Amino acid sequence: MTASLLSFYIFSTVILLSSLMVITSKNPVHSVLFLILTFFNGAGLFIILHAEFLAMILIIVYVGAVAVLFLFVVMMLDFKISLDKNNILQYLPIGFFVGVVFISELIIVLINTKFDLSNIQILVNPMIKFENLTNTEAIGSILYTDYILYFQLSGIILLVAMIGSIVLTLRTREGVKRQSIQSQLDRNYKSTITMVDPKSNEGVDI
Amino acid sequence: MGVFTIILPEIFLFLSSTLLLVVGLFYKRVNIINLLTFSILILAAVLVFYQPSSFGFNNSFVNDEFSKTIKMLILIGSASTLLMFSPSRRKINIDIYEFPILISFASLGMMVMVSSNDLLSMFIGLELQSLSLYVLASLNRNSLQSSESGIKYFILGALSSGLLLFGISYIYGFTGNTNFNLISATYDKNSLGLLIGIVFVCSGLAFKISAVPFHMWTPDVYQGAPTPVTGFFALAPKIAAVAIFLRFLYSSFGETAADWQQIIIFLSIASMIFAAFAAIAQSNIKRLMAYSSIGHVGYILIGMACFNFEGVQSLIIYLILYLVMNLSVFSFILMMKRKDEYCENINDLSGLYKHNPFYAILIALSMFSLAGIPPLAGFFGKFYIFMSAIKSDFYLLAVVGIVASVVSAFYYLRIVKIIYFDEPSEKFDEFNSSSLNLLFFISSGIVILFFVYPSPILNMGNYAAKTFF
Structure with missing residues (x-):
């Protein structure tokens, strides 16, 4: 068993288990933490496929931004998911x-x-012209040229x-x-302060 | 520069609606923004009309006769929605300038979808369209029903997108391509995995056109969404989804039509029969129109199952007439007001012939047309569909279609009966909105007078069907 095959099995087992935990754990904070674990292992799978750019993007975007945002929301809202057994x-x-129908179909x-297997090379590496580039370079060279339409539409x-x-x-x-800073700055002493000379026992008009 | 002329109408629509978005922020006159967006949509339709047939972006974006016809229909549908929006916006609490802009972004998504010749651009267009529609459905924040319909539409729409993506990944995995033409070139007839991919993509798209058994969201969403939005749902997105469904099947899997024809035939028969019986018990007119649109999708799918010139031609004719009939009904629903409150119950229509005999005749004729009674437009739509089914030896489809349209005549005629023979209820408010009256008179005029001069619409069908055969 090669190292990549072994790590594939490890990563995918952890993904399956932790995504199961995402939907079954009672504490929403735990769910989000398991979601983060799922993303990390997904990134591991990408690295096995030599897609290191996607792996890093997955961690930066999903773990760094999305999941942490989830975590904030979950912690701030303080809601409890009640798993109703009857439901x-x-x-x-x-x-x-x-599920059975699905699995038996598959x-x-x-x-x-x-x-x-003669076809597999095309499936794994559909763009032969990028064979000698790293995948960051490969993505960069088509994202803004061949795929400009998809990029802009996204x-x-x-x-x-x-x-x-x-x-x-x-x-x-x-x-x-x-607060209106403009009107605060527009005020000067001439428009706000008036000098009056009050007489005794008469008060002043405001 | 050259390549961008292919998507000129889309670029125009995008840039001008973004500009209006900024203008609206400072100049808060919803009516003016609405009017400007209306003229933008009409201008975009003119641009589409003058577009040369071409393709670009690695053959992932095509402008042909078919997509041009459908795009014009979509833009007309969206523009009419804006006419429905302007008189009703205050009353149903959607008086915000983002409404017309979201409509135009949804139309942009639909235009991309219709022109796409690639699974990727198909999916992106579909998502752009659906995302705008989710927001539109839940636009009335004070109404529980509107929020409910938005959430329902969102969750089921996300589920259907998931199915679609699952199918797309199968097709990509077994052919190594996402382009429709390349898929058709590398298609392996014996590949079971590819077949499963087709089934999943078909289910995802059937969700979008609300064909049975993927129709569950339709009645609730139609009833809960603000009425102009419901009108929009019935007019534009359905046409776009039917068009991409057709292009996906015809361009990538045209050579093995028998594989997917069974799916389409099943969807078609199920939709026609289900809608005919389920609509009988409805009392809310928006809900009734939801079931009616499910039924119409069934008839449209007959045209798609035929897979020949006549099939596509009759499908296009049916789509045009469907748009017109829905316009007439929805513009009338928006005029049904009593003491400044909207009425949505079918029973509220009773006594209409006493107070407004002219409107009563027109709405009754629209109902006859939806039921498919000659010599109104709806009859010809169904006639061409059934003719093409018989020509392609789909006798079962034609028979089921005729039986279903007889059954569905019951609930359309029930409305006519309520208008003419039931105990009259109170008078409606004056029908004084000029834009709704305009829409109503033009569309019911087309419905009634279609048989006098049918050739423009027939020619459009002819023109669009040439693309595939």
Whole structure:
């Protein structure tokens, strides 16, 4: 057993177990921590495939940003997921049935497919012109040229996501007093201070 | 520069809606922004009309007769939604300038989707479209139903995207390509894995067009979403999803049509029969229209299953007439107001013939047309569909379709009966919104007078179907 095969089995076992824990653990903080473990092992799988760029991106983006954000939200909201046993039992049969159908389909495919190893080289390395580059260079050289359309459209999707989250959450309340630096700076002593000469027993007009 | 002229309408739509987004931030006149977005959508439709047939971006983006026709339909549908939005926005609490902009981003996503010749751009276009739709569905934050419909649509939409991606990964794994033409070139007929990939992609797309058994979200989302958004759901995204469904199957798996025809036939029969019976018990008119749209998808899928020139032609004609009939019904639903409150129950229509006889006749004729009674437009749509099914020897589909349309005539005619024969209820408010009246009269005019001069729409079907055969 080669080292890469061994590490493949280790990583994928940990992924399966920890993703199972994500959905079954009662404490949401534990769920998020298991999610982070899943991401780390996924990055390990990418490294086995010689996709070190994707591995690093996965860790930076998903672990560094997304999962930590989840963790913040979970900790701040302080909600408890109650796992209702009845609920699980109610949906278990249909879920089990669908899962069995799924798995047996996949097994049938696996049995009936003759893996053509002459083709595998193209599948693993579809872009022959990048054979001697590191994959960071390879991604960089097509992302802004051949894949420019997808790249820009993904940007538009993010823009829509931003507009959507602002539209759904922003509330403008009436009567909120805000600091207006401009009007504060515009004030000078001439417009705010008046000199009066009050007489005794008469007071002043304001 | 050359390559960017291929996506000129898309670039125009994107840049101008981003500009309007910024303008809207400082100039908070929703009506003006709405009007500007309307003219942008119309301009984009004009640009699409003058687009030459071409392809680019490594053959992942195509402009052909088919995509041009569908894009124009989508843009017309989106623009009419904006006309429905402007009179109703205050009342249903969606008076924000982002509404027209989200509509135009959704149309952008649909245009990309329709033109895509690659699994990647298909998925990205689909996501751009769906993301805008999720936000639109839950736009009315004060209504529990609207939030519910948004969440439901989001969760089920995410699930369907997951199925779609799973299928895409199979297809990529077994062919090594994502481009439709290359997939068709490297297709291995005996590959079981590829077949499973097709099944999963079909299920994902069936979610988007709400064909049975992937229809569960439709009634709730249609009922809960703000009415102009419901109108939009019925008009544009369905047309776009049908178009990409057709292009995916025809360009990448055209040579082994028998493999996927069974799936389409099953979806079609199930949708027609289910919708015909489930709609009978409905009392909310938006919910009824949801079931009606499920049924119409069934008829549209007959055209897709045929896999020949007549099939595509009849499908395009049906899509155009479906758009027009839905426009007429939804613009009328938005006029159903009593004491400034929107009525959504079918029983609220009773006595309409007494107070507004002219409107009563038009809406009754629209219902007859949806039921497929000659000589109205809906009849011809169904007629061409069934003709193409018979020509391609799909007798079962034609028979089931005719039976289903007889059953569905019941609930369309029930509305006519309520309008004319039920105990009259109170009078509706004056139908004084000019934009809704315009939409209603134009669309019901087309529905009624289609048989007098059908050739423009028939020619459009002809023109679009040439792409594939």
